[in-house]
Amino acid sequence: MEFYFAESGYDDADIVIVGMPLDRTSSFIPGSRFGPDAARVGMSNIETYSPYQQRDVSGLKVHDSGNLEFTFETQEAPFNLISERTRETYAAGKKQLALGGEHTITPAIVRELARTYDDLCVLQFDAHCDLRDEYLGEKWCHAAAMSRVLDFVPRQRLFQAGIRSFSEGRDQEEVNVHAFDVLEPVDGISEIIGSRPTYLTLDVDVLDPGVFPDVQTPQPGGCTYRELTAALARLSGLNVVGCDLVEFAPRSCLAAAGSSAAAELVRELTLLLG
Numbered sequence: 001m002e003f004y005f006a007e008s009g010y011d012d013a014d015i016v017i018v019g020m021p022l023d024r025t026s027s028f029i030p031g032s033r034f035g036p037d038a039a040r041v042g043m044s045n046i047e048t049y050s051p052y053q054q055r056d057v058s059g060l061k062v063h064d065s066g067n068l069e070f071t072f073e074t075q076e077a078p079f080n081l082i083s084e085r086t087r088e089t090y091a092a093g094k095k096q097l098a099l100g101g102e103h104t105i106t107p108a109i110v111r112e113l114a115r116t117y118d119d120l121c122v123l124q125f126d127a128h129c130d131l132r133d134e135y136l137g138e139k140w141c142h143a144a145a146m147s148r149v150l151d152f153v154p155r156q157r158l159f160q161a162g163i164r165s166f167s168e169g170r171d172q173e174e175v176n177v178h179a180f181d182v183l184e185p186v187d188g189i190s191e192i193i194g195s196r197p198t199y200l201t202l203d204v205d206v207l208d209p210g211v212f213p214d215v216q217t218p219q220p221g222g223c224t225y226r227e228l229t230a231a232l233a234r235l236s237g238l239n240v241v242g243c244d245l246v247e248f249a250p251r252s253c254l255a256a257a258g259s260s261a262a263a264e265l266v267r268e269l270t271l272l273l274g
């Protein structure tokens with residue numbers, strides 16, 4: 001099964017969707033390894049036209065290249081595979097939309113893109129700031145994902161919105177951290193980023209668990225689906241060079257409501273790359 005709007009062959013495509021079902025360090029509800037395929041299931045329930053961005057995704061050349069198959073002979077092995085695939089995609093002149101899997105896939109992608117784009121900015125929608133230096137003894141852990149991003153991108157180029165779970169009080173004092181809201185801060189963030197290349201990482205737990213319960217670490221107090229899609233639509237002027245959607249953890253392969261929402265969000269992210 002693949003996203004039905006992803007009809008292009010690899011060579012013709014401008015945008016490549018890659019499932020990265022890494023699901024190893026989850027500290028609460030596991031299951032994000034099923035995220036990419038559950039989003040594909042949900043695709044059959046959604047339209048190609050986005051009423052939020054008022055564009056049709058079927059006008060873009062998109063290829064779905066299936067899921068990466070991870071091996072774990074070393075701790076670095078899955079992250080090296082992610083970086084290698086990202087390098088190949090961008091060397092071929094294409095943009096990547098990665099589907100997690102846990103949030104730990106993001107730094108492995110950013111590590112590669114930071115080599116390609118000098119001035120890369122990272123925009124994160126998330127309930128969690130993910131700025132622990134390590135968690136449960138691991139540095140490459142979902143709760144430390146943005147700390148690892150900061151190994152490759154300076155702090156002033158990481159923008160966080162929707163955050164309501166802080167590992168340290170001082171994280172809230174950073175100018176680029178926007179608590180709770182995603183829609184209100186997005187215009188200001190876009191203005192600061194300007195025309196710089198931007199990587200967008202969407203952790204679906206930014207949504208309120210009442211809206212989207214199928215996540216690894218639900219946090220109450222989140223945004224609505226309308227607020228998130230409106231915020232994404234307002235990013236259409238940004239130079240978005242890559243995206244991911246992470247932490248979707250359907251508890252069964254028949255999580256039909258979450259699958260449909262995830263599939264729509266894949267459409268919204270694809271449009272931002274087009």
Ligand SMILES: [Mn+2]
Pocket residue numbers: 126127128203205206217247
């Ligand atoms: Mn999160």
